[in-house]
Amino acid sequence: QLQLQESGPGLVKPSETLSLTCTVSGGSISNSNYYWGWIRQPPGKGLEWIGNIYYSGDTYYNPSLKSRVTMSVDTSTNQFSLKLRSVTAADTAVYYCASLHYAGNRDFNYWGQGTLVTVSS
Amino acid sequence: EIVLTQSPGTLSLSPGERATLSCRASQSVSSTYLTWYQQRPGQAPRLLIYGASSRATGIPDRFSGSGSGTDFTLTISRLEPEDFAVYYCQHYGSSPTFGGGTKVEIK
Numbered sequence: 266q267l268q269l270q271e272s273g274p275g276l277v278k279p280s281e282t283l284s285l286t287c288t289v290s291g292g293s294i295s296n297s298n299y300y301w302g303w304i305r306q307p308p309g310k311g312l313e314w315i316g317n318i319y320y321s322g323d324t325y326y327n328p329s330l331k332s333r334v335t336m337s338v339d340t341s342t343n344q345f346s347l348k349l350r351s352v353t354a355a356d357t358a359v360y361y362c363a364s365l366h367y368a369g370n371r372d373f374n375y376w377g378q379g380t381l382v383t384v385s386s
Numbered sequence: 387e388i389v390l391t392q393s394p395g396t397l398s399l400s401p402g403e404r405a406t407l408s409c410r411a412s413q414s415v416s417s418t419y420l421t422w423y424q425q426r427p428g429q430a431p432r433l434l435i436y437g438a439s440s441r442a443t444g445i446p447d448r449f450s451g452s453g454s455g456t457d458f459t460l461t462i463s464r465l466e467p468e469d470f471a472v473y474y475c476q477h478y479g480s481s482p483t484f485g486g487g488t489k490v491e492i493k
Binding site: 311317370374376 | 418421423433436437442474481482483484485486487
């Protein structure tokens with residue numbers, strides 16, 4: 266089964282760029298049945314979808330974050346990445362990467378353990 | 387944009403009791419793309435139910451999903467200690483949206 270693991274800095278300064286990478290194992294990121302997604306969860310709050318990327322590089326972003334988000338994929342390393350620019354304290358959250366079973370029921374069927382990113386000077 | 391409203395916000399029950407969680411969509415949605423997740427404290431969400439009523443691999447049969455149109459329900463027939471958690475519904479229309487969650491806590 267798929268396993269996903271987030272990595273990146275746990276502390277980012279306000280106005281800077283948050284950068285995270287998700288490493289996929291147990292399967293190929295080039296699997297045509299899947300998109301790859303980022304979801305975040307502010308402390309004590311609910312889940313917010315950030316965006317999805319396909320192995321071809323096609324991306325879909327949450328309109329509320331679109332102006333600040335860039336996602337990319339590297340099929341050679343089985344990784345995909347998230348960049349969120351101009352962060353503020355409101356971007357403090359646990360960031361999850363997940364596989365989106367797009368060819369099926371469009372559910373996020375595998376999730377990383379999550380990584381807490383704190384925005385603070 | 388479709389909004390998913392989950393109720394109640396918190397459900398206080400005892401082990402062995404039945405839990406009924408609601409997810410209401412702001413407009414009719416396809417049940418094919420209606421999903422439920424469980425999130426235990428300190429853990430990532432886990433896929434429970436997809437397609438409104440199909441249990442994911444390894445999910446016990448005390449969990450069941452139902453509904454169509456705008457009203458969907460997650461039922462836990464008899465609560466086990468490990469079932470006390472937060473539950474989210476999610477729909478994928480043009481993009482994924484999540485409900486606000488229902489916390490099932492021990493009474």
